[in-house]
Amino acid sequence: MSVLSTLGVDVGLGARDARARIATRPAIVVILASVALALVAGMLERRAVGAGAVDRALRAVFNLVVPLSSFALFALATGRRRLDQTVWSVARFGADRRGVALGAIASAWVASALVAALAAVVAVVSAHGGASAPLASDALTSAWIAALTACSYVSWFAIGATFLRFGGGRGVILVIDFILGDLGVLASLMPRGLAKNLLGLAVSDLPQRGASAILVATAVVGALIAALRCGR
Amino acid sequence: MTSSRAASAAQLEGGILLARGVVGADTAGPRMAPRGAVFALSLALGRGIHAILGAPEDGTIALGDLVSGRIAPSRGTLTVAGRSPARDASLRKRIAHLAHAPDLPDARDVATCLDIACRARGGGDASSMLERIGAGKLLARRLPSLTHGEARAVDAAIALSASCPLVLCVHEPFADVGPASASAIESVLRERASEERTVIVLTSTPRDAARLADDVLVLDRGRLVRGAGAGGHDLLDPPLWPHARPRRMELIAHVAGAASQTPPGEESPVRAIARRLSANAAISSVSWEEPPHGERGPSTLRIAGPDESACALALLDAADAEQAAIVGLSPVPATLVEVRMATEQLRIAANWQARMHAMTTANAMTLAPPQQASPQATSAPASEAEISAVAAAVPVASLEPVEPLPAPSESSLGESLPNDSLPAPQEPR
Numbered sequence: 269m270s271v272l273s274t275l276g277v278d279v280g281l282g283a284r285d286a287r288a289r290i291a292t293r294p295a296i297v298v299i300l301a302s303v304a305l306a307l308v309a310g311m312l313e314r315r316a317v318g319a320g321a322v323d324r325a326l327r328a329v330f331n332l333v334v335p336l337s338s339f340a341l342f343a344l345a346t347g348r349r350r351l352d353q354t355v356w357s358v359a360r361f362g363a364d365r366r367g368v369a370l371g372a373i374a375s376a377w378v379a380s381a382l383v384a385a386l387a388a389v390v391a392v393v394s395a396h397g398g399a400s401a402p403l404a405s406d407a408l409t410s411a412w413i414a415a416l417t418a419c420s421y422v423s424w425f426a427i428g429a430t431f432l433r434f435g436g437g438r439g440v441i442l443v444i445d446f447i448l449g450d451l452g453v454l455a456s457l458m459p460r461g462l463a464k465n466l467l468g469l470a471v472s473d474l475p476q477r478g479a480s481a482i483l484v485a486t487a488v489v490g491a492l493i494a495a496l497r498c499g500r
Numbered sequence: 501m502t503s504s505r506a507a508s509a510a511q512l513e514g515g516i517l518l519a520r521g522v523v524g525a526d527t528a529g530p531r532m533a534p535r536g537a538v539f540a541l542s543l544a545l546g547r548g549i550h551a552i553l554g555a556p557e558d559g560t561i562a563l564g565d566l567v568s569g570r571i572a573p574s575r576g577t578l579t580v581a582g583r584s585p586a587r588d589a590s591l592r593k594r595i596a597h598l599a600h601a602p603d604l605p606d607a608r609d610v611a612t613c614l615d616i617a618c619r620a621r622g623g624g625d626a627s628s629m630l631e632r633i634g635a636g637k638l639l640a641r642r643l644p645s646l647t648h649g650e651a652r653a654v655d656a657a658i659a660l661s662a663s664c665p666l667v668l669c670v671h672e673p674f675a676d677v678g679p680a681s682a683s684a685i686e687s688v689l690r691e692r693a694s695e696e697r698t699v700i701v702l703t704s705t706p707r708d709a710a711r712l713a714d715d716v717l718v719l720d721r722g723r724l725v726r727g728a729g730a731g732g733h734d735l736l737d738p739p740l741w742p743h744a745r746p747r748r749m750e751l752i753a754h755v756a757g758a759a760s761q762t763p764p765g766e767e768s769p770v771r772a773i774a775r776r777l778s779a780n781a782a783i784s785s786v787s788w789e790e791p792p793h794g795e796r797g798p799s800t801l802r803i804a805g806p807d808e809s810a811c812a813l814a815l816l817d818a819a820d821a822e823q824a825a826i827v828g829l830s831p832v833p834a835t836l837v838e839v840r841m842a843t844e845q846l847r848i849a850a851n852w853q854a855r856m857h858a859m860t861t862a863n864a865m866t867l868a869p870p871q872q873a874s875p876q877a878t879s880a881p882a883s884e885a886e887i888s889a890v891a892a893a894v895p896v897a898s899l900e901p902v903e904p905l906p907a908p909s910e911s912s913l914g915e916s917l918p919n920d921s922l923p924a925p926q927e928p929r
Contacts, residue, residue: 281620288608288612358620499572
């Protein structure tokens, strides 16, 4: 019990530390840019061809806005350093590096999920037309898929941030996701392919329920792997 | 098994630090490249204040990072109270470290930052310590607004406020600490040492090392090469190298009175003393400096000679003869460059003697019939338990062999440590 409570304290401290790094001016820029991109995508798609505008706008959001905003927010949460170096500022006082890392990842989860969900809702609202599905349910569904996808991205980036100097591995993950994210086997592991499956833009044979389960699993397992790689 | 447990208990109580064949590099250089490293470092530190003298390039930052647990040794073992700081989070609660560059938890203001640190550590009152070292006004400041020195002062307050630390490791505690008072920091360090804690001062300033520490160890290019007793007075001992030139001893005296305070036509006291000293055979050079015209204060007289005591005696005689008052007298502290030079001479002497020893042994082997080596003559490395047991019995400090000429027959802690911790032969800097 005491181990759990100590871990809880460490996670809380890590989350607090990362939250202070995220709550800065660059984060506002990321939010504004994400919303602006989603808005522009929605309006352009709606003007071009009304039918299927929401799907196309969401495709733009999930292809570009969600991965990039998650990447930027996670970079802020880690101070653009390796994850194990980031957590040292708290771990040096006796907190477990793994707990602090989990806290930092959790903070990045929350921030990225909120921004991604907001961008998805903005895209749906701005692209919504007469022939589209009911606005409220469409926006809600898109929002939770975007939030889940963002969490999965953050966990992948967290694993990447434990490799290379300054955590450059997270950039490698981003590139792999962009190039191979909806191809072959990787489509059923990388957030890009799984999110498209959930949106009905199937790139693999995975059922939607399976895709969402894998998204959740990659988010949780990825965070745990990244935390374990930080050591004690 | 029982003796090992007893040694561990003794270590825990004494807060002893043990390093055995440790290799590790810091990441303090540009783009996290290593700035310094330690090689085959073996030492045992007990209670009291220990100064480790060296520049960051000699591995002081690396040593601090290793002790704090920031990095794990790439070879060898480093333990505090029998446990590894890099792998034991609960142990880090009892290791306080003032790093060369502040690495504070991110927070909106200093008070929140201190709160995070104290929560992580599970106690301590860093805010009071910040007040005590004279930097209390930083408490209300926003963290991003702090300068490097101010952030180090906050870091120092966190390190010094640790309740019952096993090891307190401070890197240059008197340099670049913003508004914090050096004397207050020094008093806290002495307080911790008096509480039977192990205090390690990593510094490149021989004056600080000599003033503060019970013993001074010299780190040179990543290796602990020699030690000095309390006050570090023998840091500049005449080297063993037979043809080396002895160091000139220098003294600084503050003489009351200056030219502007003496009646016209009369010689100022400092000039009169200097004139008298210039004729003294014990003095090889004299220089003086008087305060600018219109300013009051003592004049400074600097004298040098081969013998410090003879210099001081000549100075007192001259002052007595000229009826002048000397208000202060101090030796000129050694610089790190001088310590390095003396260390280098020791290293050369050690190499030379080791070679002579090897040649003598080789000659003896060619002349004498082959014999079976006796078990006592072989120097097998001691086990960790043996080192622990010896180190636990050492009240203050001991380290790897610092004698330039190792004596295989003597029994000491240094002898029980592996020979790879010996000074390396003449590496180019």
